[in-house]
Amino acid sequence: ARLRESVMNTVGGNPVVVYSKTWCSYSLLVKSLFERLGVEPLVIELDQLGAQGPQLQRTLKRLTGQHTVPNVFVGGKHIGGCTDTVKLHRKGELEPLLSEAVAN
Amino acid sequence: ARLRESVMNTVGGNPVVVYSKTWCSYSLLVKSLFERLGVEPLVIELDQLGAQGPQLQRTLKRLTGQHTVPNVFVGGKHIGGCTDTVKLHRKGELEPLLSEAVAN
Numbered sequence: 001a002r003l004r005e006s007v008m009n010t011v012g013g014n015p016v017v018v019y020s021k022t023w024c025s026y027s028l029l030v031k032s033l034f035e036r037l038g039v040e041p042l043v044i045e046l047d048q049l050g051a052q053g054p055q056l057q058r059t060l061k062r063l064t065g066q067h068t069v070p071n072v073f074v075g076g077k078h079i080g081g082c083t084d085t086v087k088l089h090r091k092g093e094l095e096p097l098l099s100e101a102v103a104n
Numbered sequence: 105a106r107l108r109e110s111v112m113n114t115v116g117g118n119p120v121v122v123y124s125k126t127w128c129s130y131s132l133l134v135k136s137l138f139e140r141l142g143v144e145p146l147v148i149e150l151d152q153l154g155a156q157g158p159q160l161q162r163t164l165k166r167l168t169g170q171h172t173v174p175n176v177f178v179g180g181k182h183i184g185g186c187t188d189t190v191k192l193h194r195k196g197e198l199e200p201l202l203s204e205a206v207a208n
Protein backbone atom coordinates (compact mmCIF):
# COMPACT_ATOMS: atom_id res chain seq x y z
CA ALA A 1 0.00 0.00 0.00
CA ARG A 2 2.85 2.36 0.77
CA LEU A 3 4.64 1.60 -2.51
CA ARG A 4 1.37 1.78 -4.41
CA GLU A 5 0.68 5.22 -2.96
CA SER A 6 4.22 6.29 -3.80
CA VAL A 7 3.74 5.26 -7.44
CA MET A 8 0.45 7.13 -7.67
CA ASN A 9 2.04 10.26 -6.21
CA THR A 10 4.97 9.96 -8.59
CA VAL A 11 2.89 9.55 -11.75
CA GLY A 12 0.35 12.08 -10.57
CA GLY A 13 2.99 14.68 -9.78
CA ASN A 14 5.19 14.43 -12.89
CA PRO A 15 4.19 14.93 -16.55
CA VAL A 16 6.29 12.01 -17.82
CA VAL A 17 7.47 9.04 -15.76
CA VAL A 18 9.45 6.07 -17.04
CA TYR A 19 10.11 3.03 -14.88
CA SER A 20 13.21 1.63 -16.49
CA LYS A 21 16.30 -0.56 -16.15
CA THR A 22 19.70 0.92 -16.90
CA TRP A 23 20.90 -2.01 -19.02
CA CYS A 24 17.72 -2.36 -21.11
CA SER A 25 17.74 -1.19 -24.75
CA TYR A 26 13.92 -0.86 -24.88
CA SER A 27 14.06 1.40 -21.83
CA LEU A 28 16.81 3.40 -23.52
CA LEU A 29 14.75 3.74 -26.70
CA VAL A 30 11.79 5.19 -24.88
CA LYS A 31 13.94 7.56 -22.80
CA SER A 32 15.66 8.90 -25.92
CA LEU A 33 12.32 9.28 -27.70
CA PHE A 34 11.12 11.65 -24.99
CA GLU A 35 14.44 13.45 -25.16
CA ARG A 36 14.00 13.94 -28.90
CA LEU A 37 10.51 15.33 -28.23
CA GLY A 38 12.03 17.89 -25.88
CA VAL A 39 10.56 16.39 -22.72
CA GLU A 40 12.58 15.29 -19.72
CA PRO A 41 10.94 12.28 -18.10
CA LEU A 42 11.32 11.40 -14.47
CA VAL A 43 13.23 8.13 -14.76
CA ILE A 44 13.16 5.49 -12.06
CA GLU A 45 15.82 2.84 -12.65
CA LEU A 46 14.45 -0.29 -11.02
CA ASP A 47 17.82 -2.04 -11.05
CA GLN A 48 19.36 0.68 -8.90
CA LEU A 49 16.95 0.41 -5.97
CA GLY A 50 18.22 -2.76 -4.34
CA ALA A 51 15.40 -4.85 -2.93
CA GLN A 52 12.86 -2.10 -3.64
CA GLY A 53 13.30 -2.59 -7.37
CA PRO A 54 11.46 -5.92 -7.64
CA GLN A 55 8.88 -4.70 -5.11
CA LEU A 56 8.19 -1.61 -7.18
CA GLN A 57 7.98 -3.75 -10.32
CA ARG A 58 5.36 -5.94 -8.60
CA THR A 59 3.44 -2.87 -7.46
CA LEU A 60 3.39 -1.55 -11.02
CA LYS A 61 2.14 -4.93 -12.20
CA ARG A 62 -0.75 -4.77 -9.76
CA LEU A 63 -1.50 -1.17 -10.68
CA THR A 64 -1.19 -1.38 -14.46
CA GLY A 65 -1.28 -5.06 -15.32
CA GLN A 66 2.17 -4.62 -16.84
CA HIS A 67 5.13 -6.42 -15.28
CA THR A 68 7.72 -5.37 -17.84
CA VAL A 69 9.97 -2.39 -18.32
CA PRO A 70 9.91 0.23 -19.59
CA ASN A 71 6.65 1.25 -17.93
CA VAL A 72 5.53 4.66 -19.16
CA PHE A 73 3.10 7.24 -17.73
CA VAL A 74 2.14 10.56 -19.33
CA GLY A 75 -0.01 13.03 -17.44
CA GLY A 76 -0.67 10.39 -14.80
CA LYS A 77 -2.06 8.05 -17.45
CA HIS A 78 -0.55 4.61 -18.07
CA ILE A 79 0.74 4.53 -21.67
CA GLY A 80 2.33 1.09 -21.70
CA GLY A 81 5.76 -0.13 -22.74
CA CYS A 82 8.24 0.82 -25.44
CA THR A 83 6.21 -0.53 -28.35
CA ASP A 84 2.99 1.13 -27.13
CA THR A 85 4.73 4.48 -26.74
CA VAL A 86 6.33 4.31 -30.18
CA LYS A 87 2.99 3.27 -31.75
CA LEU A 88 1.23 6.19 -30.09
CA HIS A 89 3.88 8.55 -31.43
CA ARG A 90 3.57 7.15 -34.96
CA LYS A 91 -0.18 7.80 -34.81
CA GLY A 92 0.63 11.39 -33.83
CA GLU A 93 -1.11 10.97 -30.49
CA LEU A 94 1.87 11.21 -28.14
CA GLU A 95 2.82 14.84 -28.60
CA PRO A 96 -0.69 16.18 -27.85
CA LEU A 97 -0.68 14.12 -24.63
CA LEU A 98 2.73 15.51 -23.75
CA SER A 99 1.74 19.14 -24.34
CA GLU A 100 -1.29 18.69 -22.17
CA ALA A 101 0.66 16.94 -19.41
CA VAL A 102 3.41 19.55 -19.41
CA ALA A 103 0.89 22.38 -19.37
CA ASN A 104 -0.85 21.06 -16.23
CA ALA B 105 40.47 -20.71 -21.57
CA ARG B 106 38.00 -23.55 -21.17
CA LEU B 107 34.98 -21.30 -21.65
CA ARG B 108 36.69 -19.54 -24.54
CA GLU B 109 37.30 -22.87 -26.24
CA SER B 110 33.70 -23.87 -25.60
CA VAL B 111 32.43 -20.68 -27.28
CA MET B 112 34.69 -21.24 -30.29
CA ASN B 113 33.47 -24.81 -30.62
CA THR B 114 29.87 -23.69 -30.31
CA VAL B 115 30.04 -20.94 -32.91
CA GLY B 116 32.25 -23.05 -35.16
CA GLY B 117 29.91 -26.02 -35.00
CA ASN B 118 26.55 -24.31 -35.51
CA PRO B 119 25.39 -22.14 -38.44
CA VAL B 120 23.59 -19.61 -36.24
CA VAL B 121 24.29 -18.97 -32.57
CA VAL B 122 22.59 -16.37 -30.40
CA TYR B 123 23.78 -15.63 -26.87
CA SER B 124 20.65 -14.20 -25.32
CA LYS B 125 18.71 -13.44 -22.14
CA THR B 126 15.18 -14.76 -21.77
CA TRP B 127 13.70 -11.47 -20.50
CA CYS B 128 15.36 -9.23 -23.11
CA SER B 129 13.23 -7.78 -25.95
CA TYR B 130 16.27 -7.14 -28.19
CA SER B 131 17.26 -10.79 -27.81
CA LEU B 132 13.67 -11.78 -28.65
CA LEU B 133 13.68 -9.58 -31.75
CA VAL B 134 16.80 -11.21 -33.15
CA LYS B 135 15.58 -14.72 -32.36
CA SER B 136 12.26 -14.10 -34.12
CA LEU B 137 14.06 -12.54 -37.10
CA PHE B 138 15.96 -15.77 -37.67
CA GLU B 139 12.74 -17.71 -37.20
CA ARG B 140 11.07 -15.60 -39.91
CA LEU B 141 14.03 -16.32 -42.18
CA GLY B 142 13.46 -20.03 -41.69
CA VAL B 143 16.62 -20.62 -39.67
CA GLU B 144 16.70 -22.14 -36.20
CA PRO B 145 19.53 -20.60 -34.21
CA LEU B 146 21.26 -22.35 -31.35
CA VAL B 147 20.18 -20.14 -28.46
CA ILE B 148 22.17 -19.88 -25.26
CA GLU B 149 20.21 -18.09 -22.55
CA LEU B 150 22.83 -16.53 -20.31
CA ASP B 151 20.37 -15.90 -17.48
CA GLN B 152 19.62 -19.60 -17.19
CA LEU B 153 23.20 -20.78 -16.58
CA GLY B 154 23.63 -19.73 -12.95
CA ALA B 155 27.15 -18.50 -12.27
CA GLN B 156 28.32 -19.56 -15.74
CA GLY B 157 26.14 -16.90 -17.36
CA PRO B 158 28.22 -13.87 -16.31
CA GLN B 159 31.42 -15.86 -16.96
CA LEU B 160 30.28 -16.67 -20.48
CA GLN B 161 29.30 -13.03 -21.03
CA ARG B 162 32.82 -11.98 -19.98
CA THR B 163 34.37 -14.59 -22.27
CA LEU B 164 32.30 -13.27 -25.18
CA LYS B 165 33.45 -9.76 -24.34
CA ARG B 166 37.09 -10.83 -24.52
CA LEU B 167 36.47 -12.76 -27.74
CA THR B 168 34.31 -10.25 -29.62
CA GLY B 169 34.71 -6.94 -27.82
CA GLN B 170 30.97 -7.03 -27.20
CA HIS B 171 29.70 -7.31 -23.63
CA THR B 172 26.00 -7.00 -24.44
CA VAL B 173 23.26 -9.39 -25.46
CA PRO B 174 22.11 -10.50 -27.90
CA ASN B 175 25.46 -11.64 -29.25
CA VAL B 176 25.06 -13.15 -32.72
CA PHE B 177 27.28 -15.45 -34.78
CA VAL B 178 26.56 -16.71 -38.31
CA GLY B 179 28.82 -19.31 -39.90
CA GLY B 180 31.26 -18.89 -37.03
CA LYS B 181 31.55 -15.17 -37.78
CA HIS B 182 30.68 -12.54 -35.18
CA ILE B 183 27.78 -10.45 -36.53
CA GLY B 184 27.15 -8.22 -33.54
CA GLY B 185 24.02 -7.37 -31.61
CA CYS B 186 20.38 -6.86 -32.49
CA THR B 187 20.85 -3.57 -34.35
CA ASP B 188 23.82 -4.91 -36.36
CA THR B 189 21.86 -8.01 -37.38
CA VAL B 190 18.80 -6.02 -38.43
CA LYS B 191 20.99 -3.55 -40.38
CA LEU B 192 22.71 -6.41 -42.18
CA HIS B 193 19.33 -7.85 -43.09
CA ARG B 194 18.06 -4.52 -44.41
CA LYS B 195 21.12 -4.32 -46.65
CA GLY B 196 20.20 -7.76 -47.96
CA GLU B 197 23.45 -9.22 -46.64
CA LEU B 198 22.14 -11.51 -43.91
CA GLU B 199 20.36 -14.12 -46.02
CA PRO B 200 23.40 -14.86 -48.23
CA LEU B 201 25.46 -15.38 -45.05
CA LEU B 202 22.79 -17.70 -43.69
CA SER B 203 22.55 -19.79 -46.87
CA GLU B 204 26.30 -20.21 -46.88
CA ALA B 205 26.44 -21.07 -43.18
CA VAL B 206 23.61 -23.58 -43.42
CA ALA B 207 25.16 -25.19 -46.50
CA ASN B 208 28.47 -25.84 -44.76
Ligand SMILES: N[C@@H](CCC(=O)N[C@@H](CS)C(=O)NCC(=O)O)C(=O)O
Binds near residue numbers: 068069083084128130
Ligand atom coordinates in the same frame (compact mmCIF):
# COMPACT_ATOMS: atom_id res chain seq x y z
N1 LIG C 1 6.48 -5.03 -25.78
C1 LIG C 1 7.01 -4.58 -24.49
C2 LIG C 1 8.14 -5.53 -24.08
C3 LIG C 1 8.52 -5.32 -22.67
C4 LIG C 1 9.49 -6.35 -22.18
O1 LIG C 1 9.44 -7.55 -22.53
N2 LIG C 1 10.40 -5.91 -21.34
C5 LIG C 1 11.43 -6.75 -20.79
C6 LIG C 1 12.78 -6.09 -20.92
S1 LIG C 1 13.09 -5.67 -22.60
C7 LIG C 1 11.14 -7.05 -19.34
O2 LIG C 1 10.61 -6.23 -18.62
N3 LIG C 1 11.53 -8.25 -18.89
C8 LIG C 1 11.30 -8.63 -17.54
C9 LIG C 1 12.20 -7.88 -16.58
O3 LIG C 1 13.20 -7.28 -16.98
O4 LIG C 1 11.87 -7.91 -15.39
C10 LIG C 1 7.51 -3.14 -24.64
O5 LIG C 1 7.52 -2.67 -25.78
O6 LIG C 1 7.83 -2.48 -23.66
Ligand SMILES: N[C@@H](CCC(=O)N[C@@H](CS)C(=O)NCC(=O)O)C(=O)O
Binds near residue numbers: 023171173186
Ligand atom coordinates in the same frame (compact mmCIF):
# COMPACT_ATOMS: atom_id res chain seq x y z
N1 LIG D 1 22.89 -1.93 -29.86
C1 LIG D 1 22.98 -3.17 -29.13
C2 LIG D 1 22.46 -2.97 -27.71
C3 LIG D 1 22.83 -4.13 -26.84
C4 LIG D 1 22.48 -3.88 -25.41
O1 LIG D 1 22.60 -2.73 -24.89
N2 LIG D 1 22.06 -4.92 -24.73
C5 LIG D 1 21.66 -4.84 -23.35
C6 LIG D 1 20.33 -5.54 -23.16
S1 LIG D 1 19.14 -4.85 -24.26
C7 LIG D 1 22.70 -5.50 -22.46
O2 LIG D 1 23.35 -6.46 -22.85
N3 LIG D 1 22.88 -4.97 -21.25
C8 LIG D 1 23.83 -5.51 -20.34
C9 LIG D 1 23.42 -6.86 -19.81
O3 LIG D 1 22.24 -7.26 -19.92
O4 LIG D 1 24.30 -7.54 -19.29
C10 LIG D 1 22.20 -4.25 -29.87
O5 LIG D 1 21.52 -3.88 -30.81
O6 LIG D 1 22.29 -5.44 -29.57
Ligand code: FES
Binds near residue numbers: 023
Ligand atom coordinates in the same frame (compact mmCIF):
# COMPACT_ATOMS: atom_id res chain seq x y z
S1 FES E 1 16.70 -5.98 -21.65
FE1 FES E 1 17.22 -6.04 -23.76
S2 FES E 1 15.71 -4.76 -24.64
FE2 FES E 1 15.18 -4.71 -22.56
